[in-house]
Amino acid sequence: YTTLTVHPAGTTEGDGLASALLADARGAAAAFSADAPAWRGRLQGRFDDEEIRGSLVNDEGGTKVSFASSAPEAARSSLAMLEALDDAGQESLAGARFNSPRVASLDASITIPESGQTFLVRNRRIESVLTPGESGSRRVDVLEWESTDDQRHLPTRVLVTEFDATGAIKGVAILKTEFSLQNGVQVPTSHSGTMIDGPSAASLF
16 A cells, blocks of 8 residues: 655655655765764875875764964865865755655755755766855865776765855865775875866965
8 A cells, every 4th residue: 555645835844755865875975975984094285386284084073174284374275175075975864855846857956954955966976065154155066976896986076166155156176086995985095176266366286
């Protein structure tokens, strides 16, 4: 038999199908999984020809970047965008709902009201996530993927866009990440890319 549950207009309860679809896409992600073991790595490289050192940590609280006291301020403010790489995998799925009526489609737009995040899911991949913050919002769009041996997905090239409170673009970053399988966990081994802070201001790292 089939059970049909009808919720009144304006209900705050989420859509089980939306939660399941988003959970499945998270499960198909090979990196930055919320249930993966925590890891910590050293961050070392150059930002606009200046040496930078620091650390990158991923645990149940998400991904956090910290820098040595000698790191230039431009690197601190720009490379904090690396934390955006796991925007899709940390928040609770409670209350997830579709942003449009259910239709047969290759993709779905899903919002989690508690966090305010909006996801674009296509073919079991979270291709875009918009995350609101206190002073604006941040959007991550995956440009290139790599498939693993177990048919999961790694986001190897992403576009990160930061917006201020008015919706104007504050900064854009194109990040390329290489991964390595260590103790069963896909861990980023290198990051490179370009930070764009204005029409004529760009930094390489």
